[in-house]
Amino acid sequence: MEEQSDLCGRYIKIFVVVACYWIVSIATVFVNKSLLSGQEVALDAPLFITWFQCIVSFTICFSLSRTGGIPGIFKFPKGTPWNLDIMWKVIPLSIMFTLMIATNNLCLKYVGVSFYYIGRSLTTVFNVIFSWILLRQRTSFRCMMCCAFIVFGFYIGVDQEELLGSFSLIGTIYGVVGSLMLSLYSIFTKSVLPSVNQEIWLLSYYNNAYSIILFLPLMVLNGELSVLWNYENYHSTYFWIQMLIGGICGFAIGYVTSLQIKVTSPLTHNISGTAKACAQTVIATQWYNEVKNSTWWSSNIIVLASTALYARFKQVEMEENSRKIVSDDKKSLV
Template identity: 80%
Template sequence: MMKEPHSDLCSSYIKIFVVVSCYWIVSITTVFVNKALLSSDSVALEAPLSITWFQCIVSFTICFTLSQTNGIPGIFKFPKGTPWNIDIVRKVIPLSIMFTLMIATNNLCLKYVGVPFYYVGRSLTTVFNVFLSWLLLRQTTSLKCIMCCGFIIFGFYLGVDQESLLGSFSLLGTIYGVIGSLMLSLYSIYTKKVLPSVNQEVWLLSFYNNAYSIILFLPLILMNGELNVLWNYRNFDSTYFWFQMIIGGLCGFAIGFFTSLQIKVTSPLTHNISGTAKACAQTVLATQWYNESKNILWWTSNVIVLASSALYARFKQVEMEENSKKPQPEEEKSLV
């Protein structure tokens, strides 16, 4: 019997809801765990890139184990593939470079700024999406969407200004946040292009990204001067230290998987908007968790960024619906 369209639509919505919910839970948990790893006195390891590198090792180990066992019997089958195929390396390595820089700058930003400001510090992803679409693809953007980007930039500036007045502003952390926003934008756009090269398999993409990142992180660790820090660190024999590191690695694996999965079942734009909305909830939780008091203008900056991002998403959705109704020339249809 043929399934009813309504039933298929409900199934799609349920799937998207579950994926987005998992992304929110894992992402928020990962931020708090990483903040503890990067800044807490219990760890006290001033080597943020080495911590991120270890998380990639944990993720790679999980993927490698699953690839050898063909997944978990009775639950799911891990797709076959190897990251050491020269053709795969050539196709995926550009995305892996973006992935490496994205998670590196995200953790560096998180090290130097507080969790409440982490959202605003990385709120320029939508702006970069518009700019890169024009720069790389020569795609124009409507005036309404450009105005939304202007408000996002204003909200970002206001947040930076208020963070400075409150005495908790970090210029270095903010710079890393801006770079992280740029890398996230590039990664989201390029993921859609690379997924067909791995047969639309998110597991394989996560496997390959982490495999290549283990190598790509080594020169970054050297340039950041972390070898001397690791050599002089005295808590490598601590069970609690390794417990925290492994938990952080598991979270790193989960966020990488659910980020790619959310992009796959939605779109790069929806992923960015979901990340913005998630970060708003994360900000509220963080202020309560760390007992931080913020003024009205600080909260206003968060509201401006969130509302502008939501309006941008709505305007883009309407534009795409209108464009889909326009008749296409035969030559464009053949290209599609």
């Protein structure tokens, strides 16, 4: 009876964490869309908005580092981003992180929320390409077929967006670049984590600290200084509440993502993220009263199903490889 109670409690915990991930992730996308292209804020400075979100995340991480975390919930690791030795090791990854979140928000500015997932769906394909180029890791035929279907679904989605008159070339380009940077960031994170004692929270803390500096020249190059100088709504309480909510959401998504992986598994996280993207697309079409044809919906289904299958195939391959290693160890002992 006690075991059943513990199991029930564990399932409830997993359900709550996954639900929090869905709510925070979907809310973050809609809040960012409102900030980036909504008429209420009306600030044509997407990099400034992203920069402000980094400031909010950094401030939260800095406060947690001072207090040691939240008692009874989690412990924040000790560390400072201003150590020169660590700085030189982490900054190359921070450049990728900065470009990744910048292009993601620029993509969201120009494309609809319903197309946002498709616009950034090539991350898996880039993972396979860069894993082979940089790490010399081969990919199985079935995983490559999944990637081919993802590209096919992406192509259909772009074609249908153009047919429906809602296609944005610059937004799609930003989405592809964002997928590329996310892939590189994921690959190089593994090599940088030992420099921060394998602490994801420290890496997030340092990335946000360095991004605050790295965004400054990007804002200048994007011509946002004149936009910020001429903006008239700085006195608006609504504007700053929206900005603050966007920053808190940006921090929260990092926390709930790590928490979901911790209480479930990387595979479950991928499946949950894929299902969340599906729900997000449906909600967006209803929220913005968008009418999509069956071919457009087919492109989403192809990309979502192919991504989920790819995650499952990789999981099976990793399990098979781990069993082979154990078997070889046993043979050597014999």
